[in-house]
Amino acid sequence: MMSRVVLVTGSTSGIGEAAALRFAANGDHVVFNSVRSVKEGERLASSTPNAHYVQGDIARPEESVRIIRDVIEACGRLDVLVNNAGVTRKIAHKDLDAASIDVWREIFEVNVSSVAGVRPTGSSIPYAASKAALNHVTALLAKAVGPEVRVNAVAPGLIDTPWTKDWQVERTFVAAVSPLRRSGTPEDVAELIFSLSSTPYVTGQVVVVDGGFSTSA
Numbered sequence: 001m002m003s004r005v006v007l008v009t010g011s012t013s014g015i016g017e018a019a020a021l022r023f024a025a026n027g028d029h030v031v032f033n034s035v036r037s038v039k040e041g042e043r044l045a046s047s048t049p050n051a052h053y054v055q056g057d058i059a060r061p062e063e064s065v066r067i068i069r070d071v072i073e074a075c076g077r078l079d080v081l082v083n084n085a086g087v088t089r090k091i092a093h094k095d096l097d098a099a100s101i102d103v104w105r106e107i108f109e110v111n112v113s114s115v116a117g118v119r120p121t122g123s124s125i126p127y128a129a130s131k132a133a134l135n136h137v138t139a140l141l142a143k144a145v146g147p148e149v150r151v152n153a154v155a156p157g158l159i160d161t162p163w164t165k166d167w168q169v170e171r172t173f174v175a176a177v178s179p180l181r182r183s184g185t186p187e188d189v190a191e192l193i194f195s196l197s198s199t200p201y202v203t204g205q206v207v208v209v210d211g212g213f214s215t216s217a
């Protein structure tokens with residue numbers, strides 16, 4: 001396959017880092033991004049062949065535009081955009097007061113997809129709602145921008161990343177009830193992201209990668 005230019009937002013950690021490294025292993029030019037972990041982004045870019053790093057906060061519209069402009073100036077084009085960066089707050093769903101308007105706003109400004117957007121589950125109601133909105137946007141955008149551009153969403157279940165390092169109760173539950181008997185690795189999700197980017201007749205889809213957890217919960 002021809003080498004592509006690939007931007008992965010939020011790629012200094014977890015799923016984004018694994019996705020960026022998966023594209024790099026294919027010989028693609030990878031652009032790492034994060035907002036706070038600049039040193040880590042620069043380290044990853046310098047240790048990955050054919051890669052560079054662009055700092056920027058994807059929650060700020062002018063910075064999103066600047067990130068894309070930087071990539072096109074440096075590489076001449078953008079072939080694959082992986083909108084991976086995300087944030088959450090762990091709030092019990094019954095605690096409606098804790099899900100303040102500021103929490104809703106912060107989460108909606110950043111997020112990309114999750115199994116929490118497919119089933120009524122997840123770390124908080126604002127988080128799950130932001131993911132459900134993205135899943136709908138995926139189908140709408142695919143209709144609007146095809147045939148030139150394909151738009152798909154990857155919806156992970158519980159994945160072992162720094163984000164979920166303290167979620168031992170949830171991890172034990174997932175391992176007990178999922179058909180595949182374990183939580184996921186960042187590489188499990190990266191493989192699906194990479195496959196979708198390389199599968200030419202799929203668009204507007206939300207693909208769940210959760211070891212079958214959502215079939216059993």
Ligand SMILES: NC(=O)c1ccc[n+]([C@@H]2O[C@H](COP(=O)([O-])OP(=O)(O)OC[C@H]3O[C@@H](n4cnc5c(N)ncnc54)[C@H](OP(=O)(O)O)[C@@H]3O)[C@@H](O)[C@H]2O)c1
Nearest residue numbers: 010012013014015034035036037058085086114159161163
């Ligand atoms: N882990 C799971 O179980 C799971 C399950 C379902 C879905 N997901 C989704 O998968 C995505 C990645 O999750 P993860 O677990 O890999 O998280 P992670 O390890 O915490 O990594 C998040 C990455 O996003 C960056 N980031 C955060 N806010 C950003 C912003 N405003 N602009 C640019 N970069 C930003 C972070 O770096 P800085 O903070 O330095 O910017 C970091 O590189 C998220 O969208 C999450 O909702 C995760």
